[in-house]
């Protein structure tokens with residue numbers, strides 16, 4: 001059942017038509033719980049508030065699987081404008097980018113050019129850039145591009161997904177690169193990825209521990225309290241300095257735990273997604289934890305006094321009907 005729900009939401013996250021349609025609605029269906037807004041200006045106060053609580057941030061201007069050059073250039077320009085604003089407003093904040101948003105599926109050299117322009121501005125602003133890891137089909141290419149960028153830039157790092165069978169092997173060669181360790185958010189084939197939670201967790205712990213004993217900075221990105229607890233014990237046992245790593249969580253998730261980790265003196269960074277392309281991101285969050293849907297249902301449909309709200313039901317039903325209608329019409333057009 002859990003797998004069915006996961007496959008369903010992952011399927012939706014990859015649906016081009018739904019992704020494009022969702023842009024027109026602005027964040028809806030409770031997505032605003034996990035997506036901070038659609039424009040950077042509106043997020044600045046959110047970052048400031050987190051910074052005041054000793055939490056740094058990484059900004060993700062949402063967007064992926066871009067197949068149009070203009071769209072990729074537009075995304076690059078928005079990211080560059082965001083870097084300048086981060087610098088001007090003295091925010092404690094770095095950025096996370098996706099290569100498919102910057103044209104990897106269009107032409108590799110075009111994508112690299114876009115990333116280099118981002119890295120030049122980021123370097124001038126003294127801001128770190130993380131390249132998020134996407135689906136496995138982009139994995140080898142992403143590592144290859146990162147390694148080539150590292151020859152000219154030190155302010156760039158990436159992500160290791162511990163569901164990948166090769167994750168440990170691929171750590172070698174990245175010993176001095178700042179890395180984020182995650183479990184992995186996409187649906188991958190069993191020939192390349194572990195599928196059981198037990199194997200993925202075991203690999204996460206092994207890789208995170210290896211990194212913590214290494215020399216480069218590591219971001220431990222998980223909401224899993226069991227993993228965090230085991231790593232905290234490991235850190236204490238091995239007298240690992242708190243400057244050498246940080247915990248990361250996504251915006252809107254386990255906020256109490258985020259504050260608790262800061263209280264305990266750990267470095268903490270919140271990953272803040274924003275922008276019009278919220279649909280794929282939102283569906284992946286529902287895929288990895290169907291309970292998130294319960295939280296949302298409660299927020300979207302009920303008031304604090306547990307009374308049923310009318311307005312979201314009307315908007316939700318109308319939006320769903322419209323999506324189904326447009327989807328059917330499109331299918332019909334394709335069949336003709």
Ligand SMILES: Cc1cc2nc3c(=O)[nH]c(=O)nc-3n(C[C@H](O)[C@H](O)[C@H](O)COP(=O)(O)OP(=O)(O)OC[C@H]3O[C@@H](n4cnc5c(N)ncnc54)[C@H](O)[C@@H]3O)c2cc1C
Pocket residue numbers: 131132133134159161182183184185186221222223224225226248249250253254270271288289
């Ligand atoms: C900062 C950050 C950046 C990321 N970047 C990438 C990336 O670049 N590429 C990529 O593929 N993936 C990325 N991910 C997603 C990641 O791969 C996982 O899909 C996602 O984090 C879910 O796994 P988890 O480790 O948080 O815990 P899960 O395996 O989802 O949960 C483990 C256990 O933790 C508890 N738990 C989890 N969430 C909650 C909650 N909200 N409330 C209460 N209990 C909870 C539950 O007991 C659950 O059983 C990122 C995640 C984070 C946090």
